[in-house]
Amino acid sequence: MKNKNLPNGTRDELGVQAEAKEVVENQLFQSFRRRGFRKLTTPVLEYQDVFKPLNQNHYRPYQLLDDQGETLVLRPDLTLPVARVMSTTGIELPVKWYYGGDVFRLKKQLSGSYNQLTQAGVEIVGYGGMKADWECLTVALSGCHELNIQSVVVELSQATFVDTVMAQLPLPSPTKVTLKTALYAKDLSRYNHLWAPLKGSEYAPFLSEWPWLFGNFDDILALVNTLPKAPRITKLVDQLTATRSFIAQQFPRVDTTLDLSVPSPQAYYTGMTFRGFTASSADYLFSGGRYDDLLTNFQKVPVAAVGVAFDIDALVQRQPLRKPDAPVLIYFENDQWPQAEQLLAGLPNATLCLVDNQAAAEALAASSGSQLIDLTKSR
Numbered sequence: 001m002k003n004k005n006l007p008n009g010t011r012d013e014l015g016v017q018a019e020a021k022e023v024v025e026n027q028l029f030q031s032f033r034r035r036g037f038r039k040l041t042t043p044v045l046e047y048q049d050v051f052k053p054l055n056q057n058h059y060r061p062y063q064l065l066d067d068q069g070e071t072l073v074l075r076p077d078l079t080l081p082v083a084r085v086m087s088t089t090g091i092e093l094p095v096k097w098y099y100g101g102d103v104f105r106l107k108k109q110l111s112g113s114y115n116q117l118t119q120a121g122v123e124i125v126g127y128g129g130m131k132a133d134w135e136c137l138t139v140a141l142s143g144c145h146e147l148n149i150q151s152v153v154v155e156l157s158q159a160t161f162v163d164t165v166m167a168q169l170p171l172p173s174p175t176k177v178t179l180k181t182a183l184y185a186k187d188l189s190r191y192n193h194l195w196a197p198l199k200g201s202e203y204a205p206f207l208s209e210w211p212w213l214f215g216n217f218d219d220i221l222a223l224v225n226t227l228p229k230a231p232r233i234t235k236l237v238d239q240l241t242a243t244r245s246f247i248a249q250q251f252p253r254v255d256t257t258l259d260l261s262v263p264s265p266q267a268y269y270t271g272m273t274f275r276g277f278t279a280s281s282a283d284y285l286f287s288g289g290r291y292d293d294l295l296t297n298f299q300k301v302p303v304a305a306v307g308v309a310f311d312i313d314a315l316v317q318r319q320p321l322r323k324p325d326a327p328v329l330i331y332f333e334n335d336q337w338p339q340a341e342q343l344l345a346g347l348p349n350a351t352l353c354l355v356d357n358q359a360a361a362e363a364l365a366a367s368s369g370s371q372l373i374d375l376t377k378s379r
């Protein structure tokens with residue numbers, strides 16, 4: 001019987017689990033507000049076009065039709081709706097937004113991951129400098145700290161690094177395209193075959209290691225520095241190095257690693273990107289980056305923007321879930337409702353016992369391990 005099942009990749013959340021999520025969300029919202037961010041809420045349903053800039057290799061949106069036959073989607077991302085709002089409202093820049101809500105991502109069947117995820121995040125629009133990137137990192141790392149999440153590792157990356165290096169290589173353009181695909185797919189035999197013409201060149205030390213260009217920050221930069229000097233590469237490296245120093249200074253317990261061999265986590269990123277992990281699990285706690293061209297999808301003028309979103313479910317998984325003590329039961333006759341209400345207001349962990357007779361109240365208290373306060377005895 002289908003109507004007793006849930007759609008693939010969805011779940012119900014009950015009691016402690018659902019409450020822990022609410023606590024985490026509220027704590028984050030409070031800290032966003034404390035840093036001067038304002039709330040922005042967008043609908044769960046949007047026109048499909050809003051999400052055009054997404055690369056749909058990882059996931060597709062759920063589609064629906066409205067009464068005009070237009071294709072709508074359940075939002076698979078919360079940054080693109082913010083870009084839509086910014087481009088349609090003429091709000092004065094700069095602005096700092098925060099938001100929270102569910103995103104829906106149709107993933108491969110049996111991938112084991114959920115298709116409905118809860119996110120909370122911030123978008124800073126109208127600041128082109130590194131301070132805005134660092135404010136996003138600060139929001140992310142102080143959020144983790146406030147939630148007592150230890151041993152956080154930030155993995156930095158650069159959305160344009162691969163193309164910037166490719167542009168320098170003396171290889172034909174079609175070779176560069178396939179080289180990039182092989183690099184991303186870690187298809188080593190193909191990758192090695194494609195860069196073979198540059199063996200023995202000044203690019204060789206770098207190219208032979210490129211598929212492994214993730215992990216220790218200094219080791220990776222040492223390899224990047226073997227490349228012939230190019231101002232565009234130096235600029236990217238300087239930004240990454242300055243960001244690593246910023247993190248070390250502001251969050252000395254956080255480790256920073258680097259990955260310069262992967263595709264950008266979102267197709268719309270144009271600058272530095274970052275993800276937070278803990279050693280215990282492969283899923284990330286937060287993910288973000290700079291996307292200075294995104295608004296040009298909706299309007300002509302380019303606008304600088306950067307943001308970060310937490311995966312609330314990943315944060316909740318790392319919270320100690322304590323089973324709450326059974327609440328004290330307050331049993332009463334209908335006309336004793338005011339007294340029951342008064343008692344309830346004064347007790348930290350109590351609930352009204354709504355059964356219709358004393359025997360049922362005693363039975364319920366016994367079966368749930370609760371203390372019973374019986375107001376009918378004091379009449």
Ligand SMILES: N[C@@H](Cc1c[nH]c[nH+]1)C(=O)O
Nearest residue numbers: 079287288289307308309
């Ligand atoms: N929307 C991005 C995260 C992000 C927020 N702002 C910028 N990037 C994601 O879901 O991966």
